Amino acid sequence: MTTPYAIYPARITERRAETSGVYTFTMRFTDPGIRRSYRFKAGQFNMIYAFGVGEVPISIVSDPEEPEALQHTIRIVGRVTEVMGRWKVGDIVGVRGPYGNGWPVDEARGRDVVIVTGGLGCAPVVGLINYIFRRRDQYGELHILHGVKTPNDLLYRERFDEWRRAPRTRVYLTADRPDKSWHYRIGVVTQLFDELAVPASSVAMMCGPEVMMRLAARAFRDKGISEDAIFLSMERRMECAVGLCGHCQYREYFACKDGPVFSYRAVRELFRTTGI
Amino acid sequence: MTEPMYMPKAALENLIALLRGDGYKVLGPVSRDAGVAFEEVRAVSDLAAGVRDSQEAGRYRLEPGVPGEIFGVVNGAGSLKPFFFAPDENLIEVRREGKSFKSSEVIPPPRRLAFVGVRACDLAAVAVQDRIFLHDRFRDTHYETRRKDVFMVAVNCTRSAPTCFCASMKTGPEATAGFDLSLTEMDECFVAKSGSSAGEAMLERLGLRTASAGEAEQARTLTDRCAAGMRRQLDTSDLPRLLYEQADSPRWKEVASRCLSCTNCTMVCPTCFCHAVVDQQEIDGNMSRRVRQWDSCFSLEHAHIHGINFRPRIEDRYRQWLTHKLASWIDQFGTSGCVGCGRCITWCPVGIDLTQEVAAIRASAIK
Numbered sequence A: 001m002t003t004p005y006a007i008y009p010a011r012i013t014e015r016r017a018e019t020s021g022v023y024t025f026t027m028r029f030t031d032p033g034i035r036r037s038y039r040f041k042a043g044q045f046n047m048i049y050a051f052g053v054g055e056v057p058i059s060i061v062s063d064p065e066e067p068e069a070l071q072h073t074i075r076i077v078g079r080v081t082e083v084m085g086r087w088k089v090g091d092i093v094g095v096r097g098p099y100g101n102g103w104p105v106d107e108a109r110g111r112d113v114v115i116v117t118g119g120l121g122c123a124p125v126v127g128l129i130n131y132i133f134r135r136r137d138q139y140g141e142l143h144i145l146h147g148v149k150t151p152n153d154l155l156y157r158e159r160f161d162e163w164r165r166a167p168r169t170r171v172y173l174t175a176d177r178p179d180k181s182w183h184y185r186i187g188v189v190t191q192l193f194d195e196l197a198v199p200a201s202s203v204a205m206m207c208g209p210e211v212m213m214r215l216a217a218r219a220f221r222d223k224g225i226s227e228d229a230i231f232l233s234m235e236r237r238m239e240c241a242v243g244l245c246g247h248c249q250y251r252e253y254f255a256c257k258d259g260p261v262f263s264y265r266a267v268r269e270l271f272r273t274t275g276i
Numbered sequence B: 001m002t003e004p005m006y007m008p009k010a011a012l013e014n015l016i017a018l019l020r021g022d023g024y025k026v027l028g029p030v031s032r033d034a035g036v037a038f039e040e041v042r043a044v045s046d047l048a049a050g051v052r053d054s055q056e057a058g059r060y061r062l063e064p065g066v067p068g069e070i071f072g073v074v075n076g077a078g079s080l081k082p083f084f085f086a087p088d089e090n091l092i093e094v095r096r097e098g099k100s101f102k103s104s105e106v107i108p109p110p111r112r113l114a115f116v117g118v119r120a121c122d123l124a125a126v127a128v129q130d131r132i133f134l135h136d137r138f139r140d141t142h143y144e145t146r147r148k149d150v151f152m153v154a155v156n157c158t159r160s161a162p163t164c165f166c167a168s169m170k171t172g173p174e175a176t177a178g179f180d181l182s183l184t185e186m187d188e189c190f191v192a193k194s195g196s197s198a199g200e201a202m203l204e205r206l207g208l209r210t211a212s213a214g215e216a217e218q219a220r221t222l223t224d225r226c227a228a229g230m231r232r233q234l235d236t237s238d239l240p241r242l243l244y245e246q247a248d249s250p251r252w253k254e255v256a257s258r259c260l261s262c263t264n265c266t267m268v269c270p271t272c273f274c275h276a277v278v279d280q281q282e283i284d285g286n287m288s289r290r291v292r293q294w295d296s297c298f299s300l301e302h303a304h305i306h307g308i309n310f311r312p313r314i315e316d317r318y319r320q321w322l323t324h325k326l327a328s329w330i331d332q333f334g335t336s337g338c339v340g341c342g343r344c345i346t347w348c349p350v351g352i353d354l355t356q357e358v359a360a361i362r363a364s365a366i367k
């Protein structure tokens, strides 16, 4: 018998500061057997453990074809992530996973892809964009929409600029409250949907505040995109990641094992009411 | 299942002794803190015999019962849940090893438990928890270890508490599965049936005779009458749809004005499985335990994640609880999360009654 809670040690081999309070760590399982057998899909997550402190769900942002070097981008927000922010190269941390269903990257192959993020940026979406760029010829046009409150909230500014220069790619950035440094659009992210022209055969994937996702999903449906081709990554509290602790319930779903990515068709009815 | 057997009341002593002889720790309803709890019984005299429970919404009393009646108490606050899904248990221990660490599973020590006097609803609740902890995508090794070596002696209900509604939930009053032996208590004797090969072997060792047609008939009449006389009912038609569609019912606000969000209902419920997973470091810093503790969807932190609480209002949390119990549970696990034991009604400090809440939501359904 092996408990689903078993934690495997992994060594940090790289630490990169994305911005203040956001770090990307590369980690490798110390056990060669685990390292070689571990596989994951784009958009899945791990439970990341700080010895004696706790464990939190964190998406895997690196490429599934390089499962031996896992990357996680962690934002420091509280008790556990605070400790993670102090991790250095060479430290041994704990990992168990992968969990969740991941992004529908196979379904999206050959089609135009619209990616929407908002708020403080979403690590899972960065992994998705990287995934598509590494297989650029397998996907159609790529549209990346990102809305922030203030320019300070924009993480990965250089990456957005890099993506913008890539062929068959359009990047739309907007800020509610811009400053002088801001030379992108002004307003809420939903305004971007009006100017977006995409075929009904596109696939939309999004991650961010639920209000934003609700509006975006409706806008895409109005553009003729099927509710089965609109995907939302939902965040819920998770303490076990194996569908037992009950915290991530979203009516009939467990976000950890049935999600975190859901089609709009699956959750549309739940979006009608708040507090679910 | 074998044919019904006639079991003199004195044979219960024998049954307990045989189970103990087989290495089982025998547990049954014992008087405790003005109620009953499943605790160790070494002899029939340890059982809460000769008393009955008086239950109503928000109220529980033990009262003098019928002399000679052994299983007079329908139920107490405690079910079998804590014996298999422990309220607070170690899952793993993580030990430092140089710069690294090693995690190892903490397996609960093996033990054989025999339960005497388990009601049909509580057996059904064990089946519900089995579905969650044993037959889902991930198998819970701790639950599995605790659940493995168990002998169940059911007692069919011949009297229901006013809070019971197992007939509506189709879980009782007669136990139909999940037991090794079932007993129907009558004035002078039990009618016993086996539900497993272990139960059958036990019946043989007890040296019982076959019950007469009249005795078997009388036992059946008693449970049938109990089912027919059950006061509370819950109309399960149209679930889960009804509660999904009524997510905006004004009744949620109304019940929230009474609910204290105290978590009692979830703590006494024999099927609620939500739990917290907590890491606790030893004082020397070299070892850390991962502990699982019962949690409740009524707690404020339950749906909290980095600055957002998805269920900030009591109406959100009560809706989550009731919708989960009676509706989404069916989609998740193919069975209702409620077995009709009535505990949440009795032990709610303000007497909130889920059967009334469902009836009110149904009556005011916005079509």
Ligand SMILES: Cc1cc2nc3c(=O)[nH]c(=O)nc-3n(C[C@H](O)[C@H](O)[C@H](O)COP(=O)(O)OP(=O)(O)OC[C@H]3O[C@@H](n4cnc5c(N)ncnc54)[C@H](O)[C@@H]3O)c2cc1C
Residues within 6 Å of the ligand: A045, A054, A055, A056, A057, A058, A059, A060, A072, A073, A074, A075, A076, A077, A078, A079, A080, A081, A082, A123, A124, A234, A235, A236, A237, A238, A239, A260, B301, B304, B305, B306, B307, B308
């Ligand atoms: C599927 C999924 C993927 C995620 N991916 C990333 C990612 O790639 N990068 C990233 O920075 N963050 C990610 N998060 C969010 C991250 O898990 C939380 O920020 C983290 O749990 C906060 O922990 P903390 O101890 O630092 O904060 P705390 O001080 O504990 O709490 C801060 C807040 O987080 C909540 N929280 C505590 N523990 C948990 C838990 N186990 N699960 C969820 N919430 C909890 C608390 O209720 C509180 O509101 C993801 C969350 C989910 C569900």
Ligand code: SF4
Residues within 6 Å of the ligand: B265, B268, B269, B270, B271, B325, B337, B338, B339, B340, B341, B342, B343, B344, B345, B354
């Ligand atoms: S919801 Fe109430 S009546 Fe139903 S099983 Fe739980 S405690 Fe018993």
Ligand code: SF4
Residues within 6 Å of the ligand: B258, B259, B260, B261, B262, B263, B264, B265, B266, B298, B344, B347, B348, B349, B350, B351, B352
């Ligand atoms: S026991 Fe009653 S008051 Fe307490 S949380 Fe449950 S419904 Fe609310």
